[in-house]
Amino acid sequence: MLKTHYDHNEVEQGKYQTWKDKGYFLAGDETKTKFSMLIPPPNVTGMLHLGHAWNTTVQDIIARYKRAKGYDVLWLPGMDHAGIATQAKVEARLREQGISRYDLGREKFLEKAWEWKKEYAETIHSQWSVMGLSLDYSRERFTLDDGLNKAVRHVFVTLYNKGLIYRGERIINWDPVFKTALSNIEVIHQDDKGKFYYFNYPLVDDSKNLLIATTRPETMFGDVCLVVNPKDERYLDIIGKEVINPANGEKIPVIADEYVDLNFGTGVMKCTPAHDPNDFLIGERHHLAHPIIMNDDATMNGNCPAEYVGLDRYVCREKLVEKLKQDGYLVKIEDIVHQVGHSERSHAVVEPMLKKQWFVKMGPLAKRALENQNTDDKVEFIPERFNKIFENWMSDCDDWCISRQLWWGHRIPAYYSKKDGSILVSEEPPADMENYVQDEDVLDTWFSSGLWPFSTLGWPNETADLKRYYPLDIMVTAYDIIFFWVSRMIFQALEFTDKAPFKKCLIHGLIRDEQGRKMSKSLGNGIDPFDVIKKYGVDALRYFLTTSTSPGLDTRYSDEKVKSSEAYLNKIWNASRFVLSNLEGEEKLDEEIDLSKLSLIDKYILTRLEKTITNVTINMEKYDFANASTHLYNFVYDDFTSWYLELSKVTMNHETKKVLLKVLKSIILMIYPYTPFIAEEIYLNLPYHGESICLEKYPEYEEKYVSEESEKIVSSLISMIKDVRSFKVDNSLAPNSKVRLYLNHVGNFDFQTILPYLKRFTFANEVIIDDESKKDFSSIYYIGELYIEEDLDKELLKKKFDEKIFAIKNELLRGDKMLNNPAFIAKAPEKKINEEKAKREKYLKELAEYQKKRDILN
RNA sequence: GGAGACUUAGCUCAGCUGGGAGAGCGCCACCCUUACAAGGUGGAUGUCAUAGGUUCGAGCCCUAUAGUCUCCACCA
Numbered sequence: 001m002l003k004t005h006y007d008h009n010e011v012e013q014g015k016y017q018t019w020k021d022k023g024y025f026l027a028g029d030e031t032k033t034k035f036s037m038l039i040p041p042p043n044v045t046g047m048l049h050l051g052h053a054w055n056t057t058v059q060d061i062i063a064r065y066k067r068a069k070g071y072d073v074l075w076l077p078g079m080d081h082a083g084i085a086t087q088a089k090v091e092a093r094l095r096e097q098g099i100s101r102y103d104l105g106r107e108k109f110l111e112k113a114w115e116w117k118k119e120y121a122e123t124i125h126s127q128w129s130v131m132g133l134s135l136d137y138s139r140e141r142f143t144l145d146d147g148l149n150k151a152v153r154h155v156f157v158t159l160y161n162k163g164l165i166y167r168g169e170r171i172i173n174w175d176p177v178f179k180t181a182l183s184n185i186e187v188i189h190q191d192d193k194g195k196f197y198y199f200n201y202p203l204v205d206d207s208k209n210l211l212i213a214t215t216r217p218e219t220m221f222g223d224v225c226l227v228v229n230p231k232d233e234r235y236l237d238i239i240g241k242e243v244i245n246p247a248n249g250e251k252i253p254v255i256a257d258e259y260v261d262l263n264f265g266t267g268v269m270k271c272t273p274a275h276d277p278n279d280f281l282i283g284e285r286h287h288l289a290h291p292i293i294m295n296d297d298a299t300m301n302g303n304c305p306a307e308y309v310g311l312d313r314y315v316c317r318e319k320l321v322e323k324l325k326q327d328g329y330l331v332k333i334e335d336i337v338h339q340v341g342h343s344e345r346s347h348a349v350v351e352p353m354l355k356k357q358w359f360v361k362m363g364p365l366a367k368r369a370l371e372n373q374n375t376d377d378k379v380e381f382i383p384e385r386f387n388k389i390f391e392n393w394m395s396d397c398d399d400w401c402i403s404r405q406l407w408w409g410h411r412i413p414a415y416y417s418k419k420d421g422s423i424l425v426s427e428e429p430p431a432d433m434e435n436y437v438q439d440e441d442v443l444d445t446w447f448s449s450g451l452w453p454f455s456t457l458g459w460p461n462e463t464a465d466l467k468r469y470y471p472l473d474i475m476v477t478a479y480d481i482i483f484f485w486v487s488r489m490i491f492q493a494l495e496f497t498d499k500a501p502f503k504k505c506l507i508h509g510l511i512r513d514e515q516g517r518k519m520s521k522s523l524g525n526g527i528d529p530f531d532v533i534k535k536y537g538v539d540a541l542r543y544f545l546t547t548s549t550s551p552g553l554d555t556r557y558s559d560e561k562v563k564s565s566e567a568y569l570n571k572i573w574n575a576s577r578f579v580l581s582n583l584e585g586e587e588k589l590d591e592e593i594d595l596s597k598l599s600l601i602d603k604y605i606l607t608r609l610e611k612t613i614t615n616v617t618i619n620m621e622k623y624d625f626a627n628a629s630t631h632l633y634n635f636v637y638d639d640f641t642s643w644y645l646e647l648s649k650v651t652m653n654h655e656t657k658k659v660l661l662k663v664l665k666s667i668i669l670m671i672y673p674y675t676p677f678i679a680e681e682i683y684l685n686l687p688y689h690g691e692s693i694c695l696e697k698y699p700e701y702e703e704k705y706v707s708e709e710s711e712k713i714v715s716s717l718i719s720m721i722k723d724v725r726s727f728k729v730d731n732s733l734a735p736n737s738k739v740r741l742y743l744n745h746v747g748n749f750d751f752q753t754i755l756p757y758l759k760r761f762t763f764a765n766e767v768i769i770d771d772e773s774k775k776d777f778s779s780i781y782y783i784g785e786l787y788i789e790e791d792l793d794k795e796l797l798k799k800k801f802d803e804k805i806f807a808i809k810n811e812l813l814r815g816d817k818m819l820n821n822p823a824f825i826a827k828a829p830e831k832k833i834n835e836e837k838a839k840r841e842k843y844l845k846e847l848a849e850y851q852k853k854r855d856i857l858n
Numbered sequence: 859g860g861a862g863a864c865u866u867a868g869c870u871c872a873g874c875u876g877g878g879a880g881a882g883c884g885c886c887a888c889c890c891u892u893a894c895a896a897g898g899u900g901g902a903u904g905u906c907a908u909a910g911g912u913u914c915g916a917g918c919c920c921u922a923u924a925g926u927c928u929c930c931a932c933c934a
Contacts, residue, residue, distance in 0.1 A: 002893095004893095004894095005894095005896095006894095006896085171932095185930095189930090189931085196934095212934085213934070214934065215934075216934090227934095259933095259934095260934085261933065261934085264933060264934070265933090265934060266934095268934095269933095269934045270934075271934090272934095276932075276934080277932055278932050278933080278934075279932095279934085281932090338933095339931090339932095339933095352932090385862070385863085388861085388862080389861080389862070389929075389930090392860095392861065392862095392929095392930075393929095393930075396930085396931085479928095479929090480929090482929095483929090483930090514870090516870095516927090548870080548871075548872095548882080549871095550871080550872075552863085553863075553864085554863095554927090554928085555870095555871090556870065556871090558870065558871095558882095558883090560869095560870080560882080560883050560884090561870075561871095561882070561883080563883090563896080564882055564883070564896090566896070567896050567897090570894070570896055570897095571893090571894070571896090571897090573893085573894080574893040574894035574897090575893060575894080576893080577893050577894080578893030578894080579893080580893095581893075582893095618874095619874090622874095624874085626872080627872085627874075630872075630881080633881090634881090641893085641894085642898090645893075646891095649892090722899095722900090725899060725900065726899090726900060726901085728888095728899095728900085729887080729888070729899075729900045729901075730900090732888090734888085734889085735888075735889065735891080735898095735899065735900090736889090736891075811878080814878070815878095817915095818877085818914075818915075821914055821915090822914085823913095823914040823915090824914040824915075825914080826914075827913085827914050827915090828877080828914060828915075829877090832877060832915095835877085836877090839878090
């Protein structure tokens with residue numbers, strides 16, 4: 001029997017371990033249709049946050065729903081080594097002990113990193129279990145395990161041999177803190193305050209100056225020329241001439257290139273090919289030198305005048321500006337706000353630098369990904385608009401810089417000959433490894449994540465799992481990693497498996513704090529899901545996360561809403577207690593319900609149940625969990641607890657008890673994917689329950705339980721009761737005050753069937769049916785077919801009637817406007833016209849009745 | 859500079875393919891009615907951002923405007 005109070009701690013206790021031990025979450029029943037998904041692997045960098053909780057709960061709902069629907073569900077767990085992020089954490093930990101990774105050396109450092117991984121994997125596992133995620137742990141993977149390493153090497157080598165991976169010297173985004181290259185999307189552009197410095201570059205053999213504006217004076221040491229637009233009439237005569245670079249006194253030429261914008265700045269720009277991507281392209285076109293002027297830590301190098309060597313780039317900037325000011329070259333300084341690139345991980349200002357790195361050639365891969373979206377094999381984004389976001393990015397992306405100057409990750413399988421420096425790219429090290437040196441760099445962490453949908457299933461081996469579960473049915477993720485991850489999975493999958501990696505991609509938003517701000521460490525506004533769980537229970541958190549959210553949109557965390565989720569579960573808990581207490585001692589409740597023995601209200605609730613099952617299922621199939629839960633919520637609160645449970649007390653019998661059991665069971669089966677713990681607890685307390693709710697079937701719509709007629713009659717009954725209640729409040733009568741009711745029998749059903757309920761809920765001491773003599777006494781209140789006799793305030797009654805008459809007249813007006821409109825009659829669908837006509841009839845009748853009663857009062 | 863989202867009750871948000879404005883929380887009044895006071899009953903509250911347009915009919919479709927937010931982009 002259920003305890004008097006819903007205590008989430010007690011309810012959650014031990015259940016997950018049992019589910020896991022019993023193997024309920026293991027995939028592999030080949031008699032069923034498969035349904036497969038993978039968890040987006042969390043980084044082994046720390047604790048899971050509310051975003052993870054949201055993302056994984058959505059998947060868990062899908063997994064549990066699909067299992068209940070009879071699928072063989074594979075939900076494969078795993079984690080991501082998260083190269084740069086994890087390495088940063090491990091280095092920070094070492095720094096606390098006063099050591100750097102260089103003190104340890106590569107091998108020892110990696111040992112530390114694996115220790116870190118082990119530690120945090122454990123944390124994540126325990127957090128997954130608290131969340132109740134129905135993961136198949138027997139298939140868990142890690143991006144750095146042997147199988148995935150093999151997949152990564154295979155992909156790298158294959159792409160290299162196809163010419164889709166190349167090594168080249170290009171301008172890349174350099175993170176001077178972590179001292180590694182970054183891909184374009186790892187650079188966050190944000191508005192920073194900066195300055196526009198205007199300098200004079202004196203022309204050689206001329207007294208004139210050229211005015212140049214720059215935001216980065218320190219790069220002047222790397223200037224190789226000035227550039228003007230060949231169409232710019234102002235500067236036609238100076239093209240080909242030389243100027244003095246005031247920073248270092250070197251003579252540099254003025255060249256012409258279409259790139260220069262005539263309307264920006266002074267129309268003349270300086271060109272630093274090694275430290276700016278556009279300057280680099282200009283340099284390529286004009287075969288210019290590209291001197292690098294900074295070290296990896298963004299200090300100035302030997303290509304700068306001695307007094308600046310070793311200075312940090314910003315210190316150098318100040319010093320140089322000061323000097324140029326003294327020398328009379330500085331014309332003015334303007335304050336500006338401009339977009340500056342920062343490293344996603346270190347937040348340092350990214351330095352564009354010319355470096356030799358590995359790249360994936362995106363053109364052909366992107367083309368195929370885009371083309372595939374026009375085929376039957378396309379990935380269906382939910383909501384659909386994310387397809388456009390995906391396509392926009394895909395159709396305009398640069399080559400992907402995949403080498404990272406880190407240690408934690410997949411080491412690039414390229415080997416350089418000690419003899420001649422030639423490159424050997426191969427899945428396995430060369431036999432004569434002593435003659436080679438392996439590339440020091442590792443791959444971008446997203447390189448391996450991009451293979452996740454198939455590498456985790458054993459690819460490149462033709463494993464049974466790969467055959468059965470690939471491609472996946474759905475991928476669930478937040479929109480912020482569409483570029484990082486989703487797009488890469490898609491083009492890698494197409495390239496290596498000739499199929500899209502998943503059929504659907506369900507996109508959800510990000511969770512924000514109560515004020516709508518992003519949760520961040522610096523703001524200190526992060527909310528630990530496990531604090532919330534302690535307070536309200538994991539079921540309440542899960543319910544909140546998946547029901548008060550809208551597809552693809554961000555959501556705000558709301559303590560109030562989690563609380564009300566808990567209140568809802570408490571409601572179900574107590575309703576269950578009521579049902580169970582009524583079932584006690586009853587036998588043969590598992591026998592088929594005898595429709596002929598059902599009361600009016602039993603038929604009513606079954607009808608509402610069947611309709612609810614339909615509505616919930618439709619929305620579950622669309623992965624619209626907010627809508628699905630709303631249908632269930634309304635059924636539970638209104639139909640079931642507010643009305644049926646109360647009404648059932650009046651005519652409780654054996655058949656009603658069967659109905660109570662059936663309806664309760666259906667409710668907990670439908671709430672189960674959202675809130676598995678409380679659902680299991682109640683389930684195990686039901687008579688005739690199975691081993692676990694995890695093994696139960698989802699409720700199915702059954703036509704035989706639907707009775708439109710009963711639904712209609714009980715709806716009238718409910719509105720009568722509501723009217724009497726509201727009548728009492730209006731007349732300051734106690735809710736349980738006795739009344740005498742008169743029913744005028746105009747409907748086509750037997751009023752006797754509703755009498756017991758009407759009496760009980762209106763506290764009527766008498767209900768008189770069809771007594772013509774009682775129709776014109778003065779102290780009455782009339783509602784539909786119902787009269788109430790009482791000593792009443794006539795003025796109040798008049799007012800009530802007048803309000804009602806006014807409302808009906810308004811309705812009539814609305815309808816007449818339509819019906820008197822020839823265009824409406826001509827163009828509106830016939831169904832709608834008939835509806836309006838029927839309403840008109842109904843209102844006219846009501847109006848007449850009310851007016852009659854109103855007249856009696858005068 | 860492009861792209862997208864959002865603007866509905868005091869607050870947070872629903873409103874499915876156009877056909878009588880909804881929920882939760884909050885608020886007011888009454889009630890410890892035998893599942894539930896984490897409750898029940900009854901109630902108040904909206905020129906659906908603004909202006910046009912399409913339509914018999916617009917919160918919903920189209921256009922423009924304003925405000926908020928996000929993403930993308932190399933403008934020195």
